[in-house]
Amino acid sequence: xxxxxxxRDFLKTLVAAGIIGSLxxxxxxxxxxxxxxxxxxxxxxKFLSQCTRCGQCIQxxxxxxxxxxxxxxxxxxxxxxxVDPLRAPCExxxxxxEISRPCVENCPTNALVYVEPEKVKMGSVKWxxxxxxxxxxxxxxxxxxxxxxxxxxxxxxxxxVFHSGKCIGCGRCVYACPPEPxxxxxxxxxxxxxxxxx
Amino acid sequence: xxxxxxxxxISSSSTLITYFTASLRGFITGTTAFIKGxxxxxxxxxxxxxxxxxxxxxxxxxxxxLATTSLFLLxxxxxxxxxxxxxxxxxxxxxxxxxxRWGITAPLAIITVLxxxxxxxxxxxxxxxxxxxxxxxxxxxxxxxxxxxxxxxxAGWLVxxxxxxxxxxxxxxxxxxxxxxxxxxxxxxxxxxxxxxNCTRCRVCVLSCPSNINIPEAKLSDRVRCTLCLKCLEHCRxxxxxxxxxxxxxxx
Numbered sequence: 001x002x003x004x005x006x007x008r009d010f011l012k013t014l015v016a017a018g019i020i021g022s023l024x025x026x027x028x029x030x031x032x033x034x035x036x037x038x039x040x041x042x043x044x045x046k047f048l049s050q051c052t053r054c055g056q057c058i059q060x061x062x063x064x065x066x067x068x069x070x071x072x073x074x075x076x077x078x079x080x081x082x083v084d085p086l087r088a089p090c091e092x093x094x095x096x097x098e099i100s101r102p103c104v105e106n107c108p109t110n111a112l113v114y115v116e117p118e119k120v121k122m123g124s125v126k127w128x129x130x131x132x133x134x135x136x137x138x139x140x141x142x143x144x145x146x147x148x149x150x151x152x153x154x155x156x157x158x159x160x161v162f163h164s165g166k167c168i169g170c171g172r173c174v175y176a177c178p179p180e181p182x183x184x185x186x187x188x189x190x191x192x193x194x195x196x197x198x
Numbered sequence: 199x200x201x202x203x204x205x206x207x208i209s210s211s212s213t214l215i216t217y218f219t220a221s222l223r224g225f226i227t228g229t230t231a232f233i234k235g236x237x238x239x240x241x242x243x244x245x246x247x248x249x250x251x252x253x254x255x256x257x258x259x260x261x262x263x264l265a266t267t268s269l270f271l272l273x274x275x276x277x278x279x280x281x282x283x284x285x286x287x288x289x290x291x292x293x294x295x296x297x298x299r300w301g302i303t304a305p306l307a308i309i310t311v312l313x314x315x316x317x318x319x320x321x322x323x324x325x326x327x328x329x330x331x332x333x334x335x336x337x338x339x340x341x342x343x344x345x346x347x348x349x350x351x352x353a354g355w356l357v358x359x360x361x362x363x364x365x366x367x368x369x370x371x372x373x374x375x376x377x378x379x380x381x382x383x384x385x386x387x388x389x390x391x392x393x394x395x396n397c398t399r400c401r402v403c404v405l406s407c408p409s410n411i412n413i414p415e416a417k418l419s420d421r422v423r424c425t426l427c428l429k430c431l432e433h434c435r436x437x438x439x440x441x442x443x444x445x446x447x448x449x450x
Contacts, residue, residue, distance in 0.1 A: 013303045017310040024314020024322040049253040049319040052245050054232035055337055059221070068337075070344045078325055078347055079334070108232045108241065108259040109249050 032074025035082040036123045036169055036188045038066055038103050039092040040115045043193040050111035053079035057103035057112060062096050063088040065171065066103060083122060085171025085186050093117045093168055094148035113194055121192040123169030127162050131183035134159045143173035143184060164190055202432050203291035206280065210287035218336045229337050230330040231321075232263060239263040240270070242329070243383060244311065244376045248321035251312045268383050275387030279370050279377045279425035284332035285352070286370045286377070289359050290427050293408045296366035304378035304423070311375050326351040328369070329376045363408075371409025371423050381422035388444050391424060391431070397438030403430035413439060 034044075038057060041047050058066045058081050065088040066081045073082075081103070083090050091097045094117070104112045133140035144160050147153045152166040153173065169191065174184045220226045226235035231245040241263035250256055270278075279286045311323045324330065331352045338345045359369035370377050393403075393414050403413045409423035413430050430439045431450045440450030 013306050017303075017306045017313075021310045021313035022317065024310075025317025027314070027322065028318040028320065045319065046253065049321075050249060050255055052231040052249060052321055052324050054228040054230075054245075055341075056228045056232060056234060058341060059224075059227040068341055068343050071347045072344070075325070075347070076320060106227065106234065108234075108239070108257060108263065109253075109255065110257050 027076065030075050032076045033072075034188045035069055035073060035077065036171075036186050037191070037193070038081050038083060038112055039090065039097075039101065039120045039122055040104055040113045041193055042111055042113070043195060047111050047193075048076060048080070050109045051080050052109055054108065055079070055081075056106040056108065057081045060102035060106045062102055063091050065090045083169070083171055083186065085174035086182075087175075089172040089175045090122065090170045092120050092122075093170055095170075115194065119192065121168050121190065123186055123188040123191045124164035124167040125162055125169065125171075125173055125184050126187050126189075127160075128181075128183050128185070131179050131181055132160070133179055133183070135183075140178065142176045142178055146172045146176045148172065199291065200432065202428055206287045206291055206427070209281045210284045213282040214284050214332055214336065217333055221336065221340060230327065230333045231324050232260075234263075238266060240267045242324075242327075242376060243267060243379045244308070245321060245324055245327075247308075247312060247379070248315040248324060251315040252319050252321055271380055271384040272387055274389050274426075275384050276377055276381050276425045277389060278380065279374070280427040283329050283370075283377075285328050285355065286425065288356065289363075289368045289370050290408060290425070290429075292359075293363055293368045293429075295405045296364065303373055304375060307373055307375040308379060323375065326354075327376065328352070328355040328374065331355075367410055368408035370425050370427075371407070371411075377425065378422065381424070385418045385421045389426065390421070390442055391426065391428070391439060392442050393438055394440055394447075394450075395438075396436045398436055400436070402433050402435065403439055406430055406433035 042050065055068065058068055065083050067084045067087065068079045069077045069082050071078055092101060098117045101114060104114050129135045141155050141160060144153045144155050149166055149168055152163055154161050169186055171186050174182060174186050177184045226233055228234050230242055232241045233239065239262065241260055243264060246260050246264055280290060314322045331348050335345055335348050338348060362369060362373060397414055399414050406429045407413060408427060408429065409425060411420045411424055428441065431441065437450060440447045
């Protein structure tokens with residue numbers, strides 16, 4: 001029986017450590033889907049490097065819109081928060097979270113930072129007209145009624161028109177959209193992310 | 199199964215159940231990387247180091263949590279590893295003493311984790327952390343997301359443990375980077391194992407130790423690996439090993 005480390009074992013494990021370490025580095029090249037992040041998220045690269053996947057934001061979210069990303073969205077973003085408008089909308093603008101945001105306040109690593117409500121833009125909404133009640137001739141403008149932003153959704157002859165430049169991606173319209181399957185879904189297109197941590 | 203191992207399984211599963219109920223009720227938030235309950239927060243030291251390696255950022259909240267964690271560690275050391283960590287309970291209770299050939303590789307494991315975190319700009323181990331997986335399973339259950347990755351990673355860690363325990367060591371004692379870092383923060387905590395005058399230097403305790411610690415002549419660098427699993431107490435036939443709190447004997 002021997003105590004201590006033999007040189008051969010040490011070298012073997014050193015090589016193993018190097019290989020595994022660089023494998024971890026290669027993990028960066030794995031593909032992942034772009035998802036809608038909570039308001040005030042850093043740019044994706046910085047966000048992924050600072051998020052510990054601890055779940056504070058998800059558990060403290062007032063509305064319950066934040067969910068952890070699943071494996072299908074990519075190994076690299078597994079467990080990181082995303083906005084799921086099917087569960088609830090995000091109320092960072094014209095809602096309960098304008099002034100104090102639990103997700104931001106509880107983030108231990110500043111992967112989420114506070115931004116003023118007028119600067120929040122998480123993404124935009126996409127319209128599937130085949131599913132839309134109004135497009136098929138019904139009476140429905142629920143998305144227009146719940147939208148907190150002036151001019152993001154405008155009705156034209158009873159049919160909603162979506163302006164992705166003004167849409168902030170809060171998901172209220174998606175949450176409220178009555179048909180099944182829904183005529184609206186949220187995408188991170190046009191999102192405004194934070195470059196530096198203050 | 200030995201009494202100590204039964205107790206270990208009971209204590210670690212009650213840790214998990216406490217975490218589960220407290221999470222459901224909203225008393226605590228977060229997983230092992232950063233747990234917050236009211237004003238008290240604790241953080242995984244390796245998680246903090248990984249964030250530091252990946253993004254070169256250290257926040258006040260992390261430092262505060264690290265201070266609280268260190269306070270716990272200075273009192274109880276790696277009590278967490280031996281008695282609270284669910285993975286640790288499985289590893290310790292399946293451990294059997296065998297011949298030993300392996301070197302001590304936990305410092306290398308820490309370096310591996312930090313290097314890959316730096317290269318990937320990502321807290322690599324946090325995603326598949328052996329310590330965090332049982333807690334994350336609870337978290338995944340509450341939020342209803344897929345657990346394939348967690349189950350796969352946990353199986354991977356246990357297979358790795360089965361491989362290295364053929365050489366007589368456990369994952370926790372010799373390779374776990376999280377546990378080793380906990381030990382590094384407080385090599386000789388208030389709660390620790392020590393030999394007394396009854397010790398005959400028969401070295402049964404050394405053979406039974408999953409962390410390969412030379413208990414009768416333990417140096418500080420060996421004590422880092424002690425998970426307070428108390429297998430040495432269990433195997434000693436002369437009541438020569440005891441568990442001490444500061445200088446007072448409490449067990450053995």
